[in-house]
Every structure is written in structure tokens, then in C-alpha cells.
Amino acid sequence: MVWLGDNDPGCRACMIWDENKQDTVLFNFVKDLIQWRKELSAMGTYETIQFYDSGINDVLLYSTxxxxxTLLFAINRSQTEQSILIPEVLINHTLVDHxxxxxLDSHSPLIVDKESYRLIKKRSH
Structure with a gap:
């Protein structure tokens, strides 16, 4: 730890040091992201990113x-659950919620809870 002396200018005031007051949901989500990036090769690639029209303004749908x-990301920032059609390119493939x-049935709509996401992996044959 860097010691600033007795005249702490407050630059660390934004850090919540009390673990009981920390946002553990966000902390665990970031830990999951790090783990997924390590185990999923398509998670961090930007060479092959494809955006799809979800038909819903508050839903981002893309694959890498x-x-x-192949990974499909469905991110719902709306205040309501959303039903999203699987992009045609993934129909008739075996899909798994990561x-x-x-x-998952590729012919059935993908349900994404409010303010949530789904990470779908196309299973290799």
C-alpha cells in the first residue's frame, strides 16, 4: 500500500473498504468474465464479430x-424480459447456455431477463 502520510487528500475515498458494503454481484460477474475469457477462445476476438438486428432497441445481439x-451474446438493458429470435446462421445447430x-432449441426464442444477458455457445460437432 502506498502511504500518503497524515494528510490523505481523499483520493481513496471512493473505494469501499468495508466488504459488507461492497457490490459482490458486480465483483463476481467480473470474476466470471475473466474466467470465461481464459476458457473461451471466441470471447476476446474482434476479427470475426457479427451484429444482428434483435428487433428490440434495448437488446444488443452479436456473435464472435x-x-x-462460436459465441452468441444477447444483452438486454431494458426494464422488461425480452424474447429474441436466434439468428438464422445458428438455426439447426446445437446451442448451449454457457x-x-x-x-437450447435453436428454433425457440431466447428469453433474456430484464437488465441481464445470455451467453450462448454453439456446440462443436
Whole structure:
């Protein structure tokens, strides 16, 4: 720790040091992102990013892929649950919700909770 002496100018005042008052949901989400980036090759690639029209203003829908895998990101910033169609390019493929491990029907709408996201992985055959 850097010692600033007795005249602390308050530059650390924004840090919440009491663990009981910290945003543990955000902290755990960032830990998940770091872990996913380590295990999912398509997570950090920007060479092959494809945006899709979700048909909903508050929903961002895009995919990234490498030779090994394809990921679909559905991010819902609205105050209501949203139902999103899977992009045609992923229809008839085996899809898995990466966070839950549940298999998904590519012909069924993808439900994204309010102010939430879904990370979908196309399973390799």
C-alpha cells in the first residue's frame, strides 16, 4: 500500500473498504468474465464479430467466432424480459447456455431477463 502520510487528500475515498458494503454481484460477474475469457477462445476476438438486428432497441445481439467455437451474446438493458429470435446462421445447430450448461432449441426464442444477458455457445460437432 502506498502511504500518503497524515494528510490523505481523499483520493481513496471512493473505494469501499468495508466488504459488507461492497457490490459482490458486480465483483463476481467480473470474476466470471475473466474466467470465461481464459476458457473461451471466441470471447476476446474482434476479427470475426457479427451484429444482428434483435428487433428490440434495448437488446444488443452479436456473435464472435474462431475456428474452434462460436459465441452468441444477447444483452438486454431494458426494464422488461425480452424474447429474441436466434439468428438464422445458428438455426439447426446445437446451442448451449454457457452460464447454466442447459441445451437450447435453436428454433425457440431466447428469453433474456430484464437488465441481464445470455451467453450462448454453439456446440462443436
Amino acid at each position: 467466432h474462431t475456428k474452434e467455437e 452460464t447454466s450448461g442447459a441445451s
